[in-house]
Structures are given as structure tokens and as C-alpha cells.
Amino acid sequence: MPPNARRTTLADIAQAAGVSVATVSKVVNGRGEVAPRTRARVQALLDQHDYLAPVVRHTEAPGGPTIEVQFKGGLKSYVAETLEGIMDSAARAGAAVAVSKASGAPHWARDLAAAGRRAVIAVTSVYTAAHLRELARAGLPLVVLDPLHLPDRRVNSVGATNFAGGLAATRHLLALGHRRIAYLGGPASAVCNQARLHGYRAAMEAEGVPVPDGYVLPGEFTYDTGLRGAAALLDAAEPPTAVFSGNDEIALGVIEAARARGLRVPQDLSVVGFDDTDLARMASPPLTTVRQPLREMGGAALRTALRLANGEKVESHHVELATELVVRTSTAPPGG
Structure with missing residues (x-):
């Protein structure tokens, strides 16, 4: 707000909306007794003017905040x-x-x-x-x-540094000699997942290794995503020899999907996770992963x-x- 600008008041909002100050106050404080259409009109004006109610004064709790x-x-x-x-x-x-x-x-x-x-x-x-x-x-x-x-x-x-982590995980698999490397990640819209995926793609591109269609699968950061995603990858005509997973839970699902198909980890399939939670250390075999300093x-x-x-x-x-x-x-x- 410019130094000389006047802060928008409840009265300003009330005049613009054609309602009472009391009605605007009810909307600001989330109280009932306001018709839906009126509430929507008042809220739109509050948003338009970026109205902020006076800051609440906090009393320090005994022993600290x-x-x-x-x-x-x-x-x-x-x-x-x-x-x-x-x-x-x-x-x-x-x-x-x-x-x-x-x-x-x-x-x-x-x-x-x-x-x-x-x-x-x-x-x-x-x-x-x-x-x-x-x-x-x-x-x-x-x-x-x-x-x-x-x-x-x-x-x-x-x-x-999710991008750097994705890059390091994929470079590790490439250095081992893998070329058919898949990425099984979390939600496509999650910025951390996007960064890990970009790191994976950057490493593959730098090495001149193409990423086949179907080798990048989004999901959730869950064990079930690992199970389902790995099933689709491992049942493909040309399955990957390695899977970079978006987190440790997904990686554990990948390991179980491989076991269910009689595949050994890492002899038949290498698996990398992300996070380095306790799950990575307790996995069988213990999981290669990217450590986030959680x-x-x-x-x-x-x-x-x-x-x-x-x-x-x-x-x-x-x-x-x-x-x-x-x-x-x-x-x-x-x-x-």
C-alpha cells in the first residue's frame, strides 16, 4: 500500500455493496444470517479491495510461543x-x-x-x-x-533441491549401465514431482538415452501407486531394467510388484526411491534413495x-x- 493510501474500511465495502456495516462484519467473521447472494457480493468486494481485518493481538502462552x-x-x-x-x-x-x-x-x-x-x-x-x-x-x-x-x-x-535429486538418481542408474529407466512419480501437478521428473529427463537427455512412451507414469506418493504403476511397466513388451520412484513408499510398491512376478531386486530390476525415510532403511533389500533432509x-x-x-x-x-x-x-x- 502506498504511504498515503487510505486503508479500505468496512464502511467502504458496505457502501459499495449496498448493505449495512453489520452485514459486512458478519461476512468478514464468517457468521451466518447473511443471504448467499449477498454474502457472495460482499466477499467479491472484500477480495477486490484486498481487505484485511485488523490484526489479532496475541497473548504469549506461558513458557513461550x-x-x-x-x-x-x-x-x-x-x-x-x-x-x-x-x-x-x-x-x-x-x-x-x-x-x-x-x-x-x-x-x-x-x-x-x-x-x-x-x-x-x-x-x-x-x-x-x-x-x-x-x-x-x-x-x-x-x-x-x-x-x-x-x-x-x-x-x-x-x-x-528436487531437480538435483532427480538428476543424481538417474545418473546413478545410467552409470550402472541401465538404459531402460522408467520414472514412477506422484501427482503430475505437484511442483516437487515436476522437479524430480525434470531431473530424470535432463539426465537421460544428457546421456542421449530416449525415454520410451509409457515409461513416465504419474500417480500419488503411495505404496499402491508403486504396485499399480510397476505392474504396468513390468508387464509391458519391453519392461524397464530400473525404476526411479518419486518417493520411498512408491519404491516399496515397485519392489513388491517385482517380487510378485518372480523378479529379483536388484539382479533383475534396480529401484531408487526419494526421501530416505525409515522405510528406505528397513526395506528388503535396503533402498538406494535420494535423501531429503526432512x-x-x-x-x-x-x-x-x-x-x-x-x-x-x-x-x-x-x-x-x-x-x-x-x-x-x-x-x-x-x-x-
Whole structure:
């Protein structure tokens, strides 16, 4: 906002919408008793004017600030390891952590602020413009850990070098002598999946190795995606000799699909994962994978959230930590 610009008020919105200030206040605070068409008209004007309600004043909880950590889906190994990093850093900083599943309930951000939360860390969650407005009205800064979409300039986020990880994984398989290498990934729209796929393609192109049709399959970051995707790949007329998986869960599904077909890993099929969760170390055989520094990413997210909660500025709205290839026994030369 320019220095001399006047902040849009509830009265301005009410006059433009042809309703009372009380009606606009109800829309801002998510209360009922407003007709749907009226609510939509008022909300459109609020969005048009980028109206922000006065920031909520937070009372510091005894013992230090409390940061809300939200995630979607089940508490999988990936989420658990990032939570460990968040909680370890919080303990060192004298802060508290509250963990919940992402909710679409009305007034969710205002309720968090009223409960004494000072910031929100979202683990791989998708936040819309409406979410951001609600958080801003509640005075709660947001940090997204491993964002599913390209970082928004209004959102602070922490991720990893996914492109470099995809490049390293594929180069490893190429160095072993593999040429029929498939990529079995997560959602096609997820920015982390896109970066890993681009790294895979860059390595294949640099080596002059073509990627056959059907060798790149999107899915979800789940074991079932590994099972189904590997079944399609391994039952093809010319199956791959190696599969680079978008995460460790997918890789475990690939290993099981191979076992069900009487194929040995790594003698008949090499498999690489991504994340280096506990699953990679407990797999049979132990999984070659790209290590995301999940605990370190959680710690970086926590420190960023605390700085924002204290009104401090951060140097960059998006931070990426380095990935690293960890070679175990799920990869070998083809036919080895």
C-alpha cells in the first residue's frame, strides 16, 4: 500500500455493496444470517479491495510461543520425520508445537489465533488465496514445508533441491549401465514431482538415452501407486531394467510388484526411491534413495515461523536444502 493510501474500511465495502456495516462484519467473521447472494457480493468486494481485518493481538502462552503444525492425510513416515525436526527445533527455542490435520472448518484461522497460536506450519498442504486472506486477518504468518505448488511470493516456504535429486538418481542408474529407466512419480501437478521428473529427463537427455512412451507414469506418493504403476511397466513388451520412484513408499510398491512376478531386486530390476525415510532403511533389500533432509527442513520451517511471529523479516520467501544420493543394495548393473 502506498504511504498515503487510505486503508479500505468496512464502511467502504458496505457502501459499495449496498448493505449495512453489520452485514459486512458478519461476512468478514464468517457468521451466518447473511443471504448467499449477498454474502457472495460482499466477499467479491472484500477480495477486490484486498481487505484485511485488523490484526489479532496475541497473548504469549506461558513458557513461550505456540506454533500450529498442520498436515493432510495420514501420519506417514515422511510427515513423522519432518515433525521430529520441527519439535526438536521448538524445544531448543523454548517454543511449543500443536499438531492437527488441515481443516476447512469456518473461522479456523481465527480460532487458532484465539487459542494462542503465533504462526502456522503446513506440511505439503495446498493453501488457496482464501486461506491466505483468512490467515492474514487472524494475524498468523504461514510457512509451507515442501510446497505442492510453486512458491507464492506471499508465502514463506521450505523445500529441497528436487531437480538435483532427480538428476543424481538417474545418473546413478545410467552409470550402472541401465538404459531402460522408467520414472514412477506422484501427482503430475505437484511442483516437487515436476522437479524430480525434470531431473530424470535432463539426465537421460544428457546421456542421449530416449525415454520410451509409457515409461513416465504419474500417480500419488503411495505404496499402491508403486504396485499399480510397476505392474504396468513390468508387464509391458519391453519392461524397464530400473525404476526411479518419486518417493520411498512408491519404491516399496515397485519392489513388491517385482517380487510378485518372480523378479529379483536388484539382479533383475534396480529401484531408487526419494526421501530416505525409515522405510528406505528397513526395506528388503535396503533402498538406494535420494535423501531429503526432512528433519533439517522441519527445523528451518520452525525457525522461519518464529521469526515471522516476532515480526522479523526473512531473507528469502523460499529456501531449498540440498538433497543427497544414498546408495544401498536395491541397485546394481542390469543383469547383475
